[in-house]
Amino acid sequence: MKIATAYSNQSTTQTAALEACHELRRRLGARPDVLFVNWSTHYNGSRLREVLAGEFAGCRIQGSSSCQGAMTEEGVISQDGRGLAMLGLVDPKGNFGTAGGELGDTPRENAAKIVLESIESAGRPGEMPDLVRISATPGDEDRVIAGIEDVLGREVPIIGGSAADNEVQGDWEIISQDRHWRQGLVITVFYPSTTVAYSFHNGYSPTLRRGLVTSASGRVIEEIDHRPAAEVYNEWTGGIIEKALGKQSQVLHNTTLFPLGRVVGEIGGVPYFSLSHPDRVTGNAGLSLFTDISVGDEVILMQGTFETLISRAGRVAQSALQAGRFSPEDISGALIVYCAGCMLTVHDRIDEVVNSLNQAMDKKPFLGAFTFGEQGCFAGGENRHANLMISAIVFGSDK
Amino acid sequence: MAMQSVNNDEILREALLDLAKARELEEHQRRKTEALLAGLRVLIKPMESSRMFKELLAVLREILDFEEAFVLIRRPDGSLQPTVATSDALMSCRWRPRNLFQRVLTGKPATVFDVRMIEEWQQQPPAILDMVSSALHVPLREGEQAAILVCTHSRRSFFNRNHQRLAENFSTLASQALLNAERQQMEIQLF
Numbered sequence: 001m002k003i004a005t006a007y008s009n010q011s012t013t014q015t016a017a018l019e020a021c022h023e024l025r026r027r028l029g030a031r032p033d034v035l036f037v038n039w040s041t042h043y044n045g046s047r048l049r050e051v052l053a054g055e056f057a058g059c060r061i062q063g064s065s066s067c068q069g070a071m072t073e074e075g076v077i078s079q080d081g082r083g084l085a086m087l088g089l090v091d092p093k094g095n096f097g098t099a100g101g102e103l104g105d106t107p108r109e110n111a112a113k114i115v116l117e118s119i120e121s122a123g124r125p126g127e128m129p130d131l132v133r134i135s136a137t138p139g140d141e142d143r144v145i146a147g148i149e150d151v152l153g154r155e156v157p158i159i160g161g162s163a164a165d166n167e168v169q170g171d172w173e174i175i176s177q178d179r180h181w182r183q184g185l186v187i188t189v190f191y192p193s194t195t196v197a198y199s200f201h202n203g204y205s206p207t208l209r210r211g212l213v214t215s216a217s218g219r220v221i222e223e224i225d226h227r228p229a230a231e232v233y234n235e236w237t238g239g240i241i242e243k244a245l246g247k248q249s250q251v252l253h254n255t256t257l258f259p260l261g262r263v264v265g266e267i268g269g270v271p272y273f274s275l276s277h278p279d280r281v282t283g284n285a286g287l288s289l290f291t292d293i294s295v296g297d298e299v300i301l302m303q304g305t306f307e308t309l310i311s312r313a314g315r316v317a318q319s320a321l322q323a324g325r326f327s328p329e330d331i332s333g334a335l336i337v338y339c340a341g342c343m344l345t346v347h348d349r350i351d352e353v354v355n356s357l358n359q360a361m362d363k364k365p366f367l368g369a370f371t372f373g374e375q376g377c378f379a380g381g382e383n384r385h386a387n388l389m390i391s392a393i394v395f396g397s398d399k
Numbered sequence: 400m401a402m403q404s405v406n407n408d409e410i411l412r413e414a415l416l417d418l419a420k421a422r423e424l425e426e427h428q429r430r431k432t433e434a435l436l437a438g439l440r441v442l443i444k445p446m447e448s449s450r451m452f453k454e455l456l457a458v459l460r461e462i463l464d465f466e467e468a469f470v471l472i473r474r475p476d477g478s479l480q481p482t483v484a485t486s487d488a489l490m491s492c493r494w495r496p497r498n499l500f501q502r503v504l505t506g507k508p509a510t511v512f513d514v515r516m517i518e519e520w521q522q523q524p525p526a527i528l529d530m531v532s533s534a535l536h537v538p539l540r541e542g543e544q545a546a547i548l549v550c551t552h553s554r555r556s557f558f559n560r561n562h563q564r565l566a567e568n569f570s571t572l573a574s575q576a577l578l579n580a581e582r583q584q585m586e587i588q589l590f
Contacts, residue, residue, distance in 0.1 A: 125516045125517070126499075126511045126512065126513050126514065126515075126516030126517045127499070127509055127510065127511055127512070128510040128511065128512045128556070128558065128559060128560065130560055151512070151556070152512055152556050153512065153555070153556030153557070153559070155556075155559040155561075156556075156559065201413075203409060204409070205408040205409050205412060267416055267419040267420060267423070268415065268416075268418065268419025268422060268423075269419075270412065270415045270416050270419055272416065304409075308409050312409075315413065379416060379420060
């Protein structure tokens with residue numbers, strides 16, 4: 001297996017795409033079997049797809065827009081919030097399939113259909129893939145996971161990241177080799193000739209503050225312990241959203257270091273958590289999140305720091321290497337998902353995130369997206385959608 | 400100070416999780432080793448070959464959790480025929496290799512989440528398809544007398560890549576059992 005990355009900050013979609021494609025072709029020395037691409041919404045996803053499909057005819061393509069650009073082993077690809085990066089994978093002995101579609105009103109059923117189409121596209125009907133990678137637009141990720149598990153069962157690892165834009169305005173996009181969507185899902189299934197390993201973590205610790213969700217709707221917590229959720233959260237955090245109360249304001253940047261956690265499982269008595277990032281105070285002093293929430297969920301206030309958000313990326317990569325029993329020299333490359341909320345928080349120090357990844361993976365090629373939601377397989381094997389998470393998929397050099 | 404405390408807590412938490420995972424892995428490895436030993440004991444005991452296979456499949460069932468299993472051998476006409484099976488219904492099946500089985504016969508295992516999507520399985524009688532939804536296919540040897548171990552389950556998507564890895568680890572036992580059975584057969588014919 002061979003992996004290489006390329007990028008561009010050129011101002012137009014056409015010139016940026018062509019520049020990156022030519023560089024990728026030069027580095028790979030071959031047309032990729034599958035191409036992963038992330039771009040800031042400065043670029044036009046539909047035009048981008050046309051150029052990529054033209055330059056790499058017959059190649060599987062999975063792409064999603066990413067907050068302010070992307071990152072590779074060469075650094076953060078973002079010039080004034082504009083950047084495009086891609087990772088090409090050549091594996092003639094492996095099989096890969098990519099398919100996409102709209103989710104519409106039946107996201108679970110449509111996700112099931114799309115994963116079957118991606119398996120068909122790989123030429124491996126009926127066969128369990130080693131890994132499923134998803135790129136969904138925000139909103140239906142839990143149902144997407146459920147739909148894929150309806151087909152493949154709960155023990156297939158599902159890893160991915162939700163498409164993002166620069167200003168949380170809904171300008172996100174996804175592409176496959178065939179089409180472009182503003183709402184939908186693209187799936188790639190992997191039957192690689194090498195071993196693939198993964199890891200899915202967050203860099204937060206639980207505090208003593210916890211409560212029960214007593215009223216909720218979709219992605220909004222209305223009440224915690226029968227009190228308005230935003231007020232409870234504000235008390236727990238010592239007033240970090242005080243100014244937003246009563247104003248229905250966005251609080252995304254204020255809350256990044258204090259998400260709400262829910263226990264997913266335990267290993268050896270140690271719990272691990274799925275996170276939800278509060279992004280807005282609602283009219284009734286509720287809190288809207290980037291994940292679904294249900295009445296009866298126990299939520300725990302979690303705490304992070306700049307240092308943990310920076311160093312966590314490298315540790316997630318190391319964890320993936322350990323899972324595959326790889327040394328850095330054993331891998332061809334990696335796909336990273338890093339929450340856009342974390343990226344915006346560490347902003348000036350994002351280069352340190354790249355450095356931590358390069359240290360862990362010995363500067364092997366990687367593509368990292370900045371996403372508005374992360375999907376992955378927790379330590380106990382649970383596939384979940386969560387926020388403020390980091391994931392790494394690493395590919396071995398040979399089996 | 401508070402920040403340092405949060406950092407330390409996160410590192411400690413991660414270390415605890417790593418230790419717990421290492422302990423789980425160790426337990427898993429121990430179970431695997433014990434099963435391997437049990438399988439080896441079956442192979443070295445002098446016994447009639449069909450009984451040896453049955454006992455070996457019982458050991459494999461403990462570790463792989465399959466419901467039924469059978470071993471297919473390639474015939475001179477290229478078809479595959481069962482040489483041993485945990486159920487009589489499976490012994491009467493005949494198999495014509497197509498894409499999936501051809502690939503397995505070249506040495507690549509395959510985990511199938513729905514056998515009804517596989518050409519070779521679609522050729523089997525309805526009674527077989529009623530009892531099997533997912534299957535693990537493990538090559539035991541290649542060449543003219545190629546052999547495949549097939550493990551099945553009635554639940555769709557039952558087998559995952561961990562099962563496949565385990566089955567590959569244990570395939571040597573099954574290959575050896577096959578050799579022992581064939582040697583026994585030859586001895587019977589000679590004497």
